Amino acid sequence: MKLISWNIDSLNAALTSDSPRAQLSRDVIDTLVAQDADIIAIQETKLSAKGPTKKHLDILHDFFPSFNVAWRSSIEPARKGYAGTMFLYKNSLPAPAISYPEIGAPSTMDCEGRIITLEFEDFFVTQVYTPNAGDGLKRLNDRQIWDECYANYLAELDRQKPVLATGDYNVAHEEIDLANPSSNRRSPGFTDEERQGFTNLLAKGFTDTFRYLHGNVPNVYSWWAQRSKTSKINNTGWRIDYWLTSERIANKITKSDMIDSGTRQDHTPIVLEIDL
Template sequence: MKLISWNVNGLRAVLKKGFLATFTALDADIFCIQETKMHAGQAEVNTPGYHQYFNYAERKGYSGTAVFTKYEPLHVTYGIAPFFDDDEGRVITLEFPKFYLVNCYTPNSGGELKRLDFRGGWDEAFRAYLVALDKKKPVIFCGDLNVAHEEIDIKNPTSNHHSAGFTDQERADFTMLLNENFIDSFRHFHPTQVTYSWWSYRFAARSRNAGWRIDYFCFSKRLLPQLTDAQILTTILGSDHCPVELDTTNELAPDQDPVNKEESPA
């Protein structure tokens, strides 16, 4: 199976930049997006052959997540209650027969780290949520996790040491999460490769490759035999982020036929 995750920085905006052509070309079995920045009915996303699930933020034009999947899940959950009361549409969880798929848009700590305490509470709650799921069956979680974990994951680690997404607290929280028997897929398959997934729109950062790796696929360690590769698709444009990919064996695929492409999306 192929899984894709992409922070599109506004689904309505990226639809005008060839999103559907990219979506079709990637042909993922499960396609997760973050920062949809929309509410129901504000855009038509025509994806024949996929079930669609959206989690909208209460605040208009803000946050939001979505999942498009060829396989119908056993169950879908929105948010991470009771671990955190989230009205920002940040998490969708799909339960499949052999694993949970969790799509997440982690809160940014903001300018001058004004939201760092909120972010710390989120990190603690999200970790507890994933650990609870992992006790039931293995987990694959993905999304814009808003942290560059190690110095290799950011172009300018010294000057960004106290910036949102690269504070000691956020990095330590991510280490704690991985220590709960989870693996960062890209760093597992490419331990020394320097590749970024987000670039500021300012200062021609993308053309200079002055970026951060803050978009991830992570997974329960016991899934390792079923995982084959992880990639960062840096050539795909349309957002300040690029998509990231996780490839698995067909052993993880549900024992069902994908949704009929002639059917209307769910």
């Protein structure tokens, strides 16, 4: 089975805009089409509470004609057009049960469309768009509560059957996971608190599939800041997007890697291949 995850940073812009960046995004979508994955997880869709429009769905069908769509958007009292997630999954797969869990997170986090879970007969596939700690770490306390609630949620799934979990986790776990650790000690995504939250998640019985296959290979990242025009050229990136699996199926992983997104900065897609 092949699975892909990507923070798209606005599905509407990627599908309907004529901007140069939108064209780069559509080039990435073309790359995903060629990958012929079974399941594609998309984060930060930034759609309205009503979800994708008919135009969005028609364009997605043109790209992915044999896929079903499941989506979740931010709803009040959370911000409009914020966060959001989507699954595309082949209609040849056994129809999964789809859930949109709320995990007891603080503030409006449970209303921000951050988690979708597909339940198949023998395993779960779940995706997350983890809340950012925010400028000035103003959301760090809430983020710590989120991390604990999310880890407990994954552990509950794992008690039922094996789990494949993916998404933008908004944390570089170890120093090797970003280009400049020393200058980012209190930056959102690399605080001690967020890193410990990810350590605690893995300790509940989950495997970082990229590190499982590649060990301590350096300089491999999944995100480059748009604000810096040279971040991707200079590879001053962060690895904040992950495929995790239940430890007991880690030996079935055959591939976990980044997919080349060309010159487009921000997130690059990540791929998992696993023999289930």
